[in-house]
Amino acid sequence: MPVTSGGNGFAIQTRDLSRDFGSVRAVQDLTLDVPAGTIYGFLGPNGAGKTTTIRLLLGLLEPSGGEAWVLGHEVRTGSQEIREQAGVLLESDGLYTRLTALQNLDYFGRIARLSEPDRSRRIQDLLTAMDLWDRREGRVSDFSKGMRQKLALVRAFLSRPKLLFLDEPTSGLDTPSAVALRRQLVALARDEGVTVFLTTHNLLEAEKVCDRVAVIRKGALLAEGSPQEIHGGRSSRVAIDGERFSAELVGRVERLPMVESAVVEPATDGSPRILVDLKPGTDARAVVRLLVESGAEVASVETARESLEDIFLKLVEEEEADTGEESP
Amino acid sequence: MTDIITVARKELREIVGGGSGRKSLIRELFFVFLFGVFFPLSQSEAWRSGAVPTVFVFMIPLFLAGPYIADTFAGERERKTLETLLATRLPDSSIYLGKILAVCTYAWAVTQIILLASLIALNLTGAGASGGAAGGSTGRWFVYPSSVWVAALAGSYASALLISGVGTFISLRSETVRAAHQAMMLPLFVLIFGGSFGLGALWRALPSQTQASLVLWASGVSALEAIVGVVSLLLLVDLFLLRLGVRRFRRSKLISS
Ligand SMILES: Nc1ncnc2c1ncn2[C@@H]1O[C@H](COP(=O)(O)OP(=O)(O)O)[C@@H](O)[C@H]1O
Numbered sequence: 001m002p003v004t005s006g007g008n009g010f011a012i013q014t015r016d017l018s019r020d021f022g023s024v025r026a027v028q029d030l031t032l033d034v035p036a037g038t039i040y041g042f043l044g045p046n047g048a049g050k051t052t053t054i055r056l057l058l059g060l061l062e063p064s065g066g067e068a069w070v071l072g073h074e075v076r077t078g079s080q081e082i083r084e085q086a087g088v089l090l091e092s093d094g095l096y097t098r099l100t101a102l103q104n105l106d107y108f109g110r111i112a113r114l115s116e117p118d119r120s121r122r123i124q125d126l127l128t129a130m131d132l133w134d135r136r137e138g139r140v141s142d143f144s145k146g147m148r149q150k151l152a153l154v155r156a157f158l159s160r161p162k163l164l165f166l167d168e169p170t171s172g173l174d175t176p177s178a179v180a181l182r183r184q185l186v187a188l189a190r191d192e193g194v195t196v197f198l199t200t201h202n203l204l205e206a207e208k209v210c211d212r213v214a215v216i217r218k219g220a221l222l223a224e225g226s227p228q229e230i231h232g233g234r235s236s237r238v239a240i241d242g243e244r245f246s247a248e249l250v251g252r253v254e255r256l257p258m259v260e261s262a263v264v265e266p267a268t269d270g271s272p273r274i275l276v277d278l279k280p281g282t283d284a285r286a287v288v289r290l291l292v293e294s295g296a297e298v299a300s301v302e303t304a305r306e307s308l309e310d311i312f313l314k315l316v317e318e319e320e321a322d323t324g325e326e327s328p
Numbered sequence: 329m330t331d332i333i334t335v336a337r338k339e340l341r342e343i344v345g346g347g348s349g350r351k352s353l354i355r356e357l358f359f360v361f362l363f364g365v366f367f368p369l370s371q372s373e374a375w376r377s378g379a380v381p382t383v384f385v386f387m388i389p390l391f392l393a394g395p396y397i398a399d400t401f402a403g404e405r406e407r408k409t410l411e412t413l414l415a416t417r418l419p420d421s422s423i424y425l426g427k428i429l430a431v432c433t434y435a436w437a438v439t440q441i442i443l444l445a446s447l448i449a450l451n452l453t454g455a456g457a458s459g460g461a462a463g464g465s466t467g468r469w470f471v472y473p474s475s476v477w478v479a480a481l482a483g484s485y486a487s488a489l490l491i492s493g494v495g496t497f498i499s500l501r502s503e504t505v506r507a508a509h510q511a512m513m514l515p516l517f518v519l520i521f522g523g524s525f526g527l528g529a530l531w532r533a534l535p536s537q538t539q540a541s542l543v544l545w546a547s548g549v550s551a552l553e554a555i556v557g558v559v560s561l562l563l564l565v566d567l568f569l570l571r572l573g574v575r576r577f578r579r580s581k582l583i584s585s
C-alpha cells in the first residue's frame with residue numbers, strides 16, 4: 001500500500017503498526033489514517049494501547065513491526081522532525097511543580113525557539129484564553145488538577161504545533177472542569193486549525209469532541225469513522241406521538257427519501273404513534289414537517305437512536321471497560 | 329548550544345530557586361561553614377600553605393554535585409516530567425549536557441564561594457599568620473598561591489564533571505531519586521577513599537628504583553605544573569565519560585523500561 005508523505009491530507013498514517021512488551025501485544029497491526037485538521041478520537045478501555053500508540057507516533061518507543069508516518073515523517077527515521085511540529089499533553093501533565101506557571105511556559109517556549117516578544121505575547125494570549133493569566137506567578141505545586149491540566153494544554157499549544165497529541169486530557173477531572181477544558185480545547189483547536197489526536201476511554205467525550213473516532217481494544221482496531229459512521233449504517237429510529245395519523249399519510253412518510261420504513265404502532269397507553277426508521281446520517285425534520293403540513297398533530301418526537309455508547313459496549317466487552325487507572 | 333543553555337537555565341532555576349526545598353540550601357550553608365570557616369581556622373597553617381585547599385577544591389565539588397546529578401533523570405522520572413521533556417524537539421545531547429552544565433556550574437560556584445570564605449576567615453582572624461599578627465593589622469592581605477587558584481577555577485569544574493559523567497549513568501537507570509542517591513554513594517566512596525588508597529597502594533607496588541626516579545622527577549615539578557597536569561588528566565577522563573554518555577543516552581530507551 002502506498003503511503004504518502006503528509007502532503008496527501010493525512011496528519012497521521014499507520015500501516016500494521018505493532019508493539020510488543022515481552023509477550024504482551026500492546027498495539028496490534030494498527031492501520032489508521034488521520035485526516036489533517038480533524039479532532040480525532042482514539043477510544044478504548046484502559047490497557048487498550050492508547051498511550052503506547054502515542055509513544056510510537058512520537059518516536060519515544062520503537063515499533064516492533066509495521067510503519068507509521070506523522071506529518072510526512074516516518075517514526076523510525078524522522079522522530080526529531082515529528083517532535084519539532086507536535087505538541088503534547090501526555091498521561092502525566094509533565095509540569096515542573098517547583099516552578100511557577102510562567103517559568104514552566106518560558107522553558108517550553110525557549111525549547112520551541114520562540115523569540116522573546118513572541119513568547120511573552122503567546123503565553124499571555126493562551127493563559128488568558130484558559131483563565132489562568134491571574135495565576136501566572138503561582139507555583140504549580142499549589143494548582144488544582146484542573147488548573148494543571150489547563151496549564152499543560154497551554155504548554156501543548158505554545159509552539160503553534162501542527163499536530164497535538166492529548167492522552168486522556170480530561171481523566172481525573174471533575175465534571176465541570178472536564179466540560180470547561182473540553183470546550184476550551186475545541187475552541188483553541190478550531191481557532192488554530194490544528195489536528196488533534198485525542199485518546200479517551202470516555203465515549204461521551206469522543207462523541208462530543210471528535211470529528212472521527214477509532215475504537216480499539218487489546219491493541220487492535222475495532223471500528224473507525226465519524227461518530228455517525230460508527231453507528232455503522234444502522235438506521236436510527238424516531239418515535240412520533242400525536243393525532244390523526246392516517247394510513248395514507250404513513251404511506252407518504254415512507255416514500256420520503258430519508259426514510260427507510262414507517263409503521264403505525266400505538267404506544268403502550270394506546271395513543272397513536274408512528275415509528276420511523278431513518279437512513280444513517282439523516283434526521284426527522286422533513287418527516288415532522290410533512291405530518292404537520294398534512295393536518296396531523298405532532299405532540300412529541302423522540303429519537304431512539306443507538307448511541308455511540310451502545311456500539312462501544314457492543315464492541316468492547318463489558319468486563320474490559322474502565323476498572324480504574326492502568327499501571328504505567 | 330542554545331538548547332543546552334535553555335536546559336541548564338531551567339535546571340539552575342530549580343536548584344537555586346529554592347524550589348527543591350530548604351534542605352539542600354542548609355546543606356550548602358553547612359558546607360560553606362565547614363570548609364570555608366571551620367577547617368581554615370582550626371588548621372590555619374595547613375590552609376595558608378595551600379596544600380589543604382588544593383585537595384579540597386577537588387573534593388568538595390564531588391559532594392556538592394553528587395546529589396543534584398543523582399536527581400537529574402531519576403527526579404524527572406519520579407516527578408513524571410521526563411516523558412514530556414523527551415517529547416520536545418530537544419536533541420538527546422542537549423538534554424544530557426544541559427543538565428550536567430547546570431549541576432557542574434552550580435557546584436563550581438559554591439566551591440569558589442567556599443574558597444573565598446576561607447580567605448576572608450583567615451584574613452579577618454589572622455589565624456596561622458607567621459608572627460601571630462592579625463592579617464588585617466599588618467595591612468597585608470594573605471592570598472593563596474596561584475596553584476590553588478588554578479585548582480579552584482579549573483580543577484573543581486573538572487572534578488564536578490567527573491562525578492557528573494559517572495552519576496548520570498546512575499540517574500538514568502534509577503526509578504526513584506532515593507535509589508539514585510543511594511547508588512551515588514558508591515562512586516563517591518570509590519573516588520574519594522578508593523582514589524587515595526588506590527594511589528597509595530599503587531605507589532607501594534612500584535619497584536623502589538621507579539619510586540626513586542619518580543621522586544627525583546617530581547622534585548623538579550612546580551606545584552602549578554603538577555596541578556595543570558592533574559587537571560588536564562581529569563579533563564581527558566571527563567571528555568571520555570561525556571562522549572560515552574552522549575552516545576549511550578537514547579530517549580527511546582528511557583520509556584520502555
Ligand atoms: N513499558 C511497558 N512495559 C510493559 N508493558 C507495557 C508497557 N507499556 C504498556 N504496557 C502494556 O501494554 C498494554 C497497553 O498499555 P497502554 O498503551 O498504556 O494502554 P492505555 O493507554 O490504552 O490504557 C497494557 O497491557 C500495558 O500493561
Ligand SMILES: [Mg+2]
Pocket residue numbers: 047050051052091167
Ligand atoms: Mg494510557
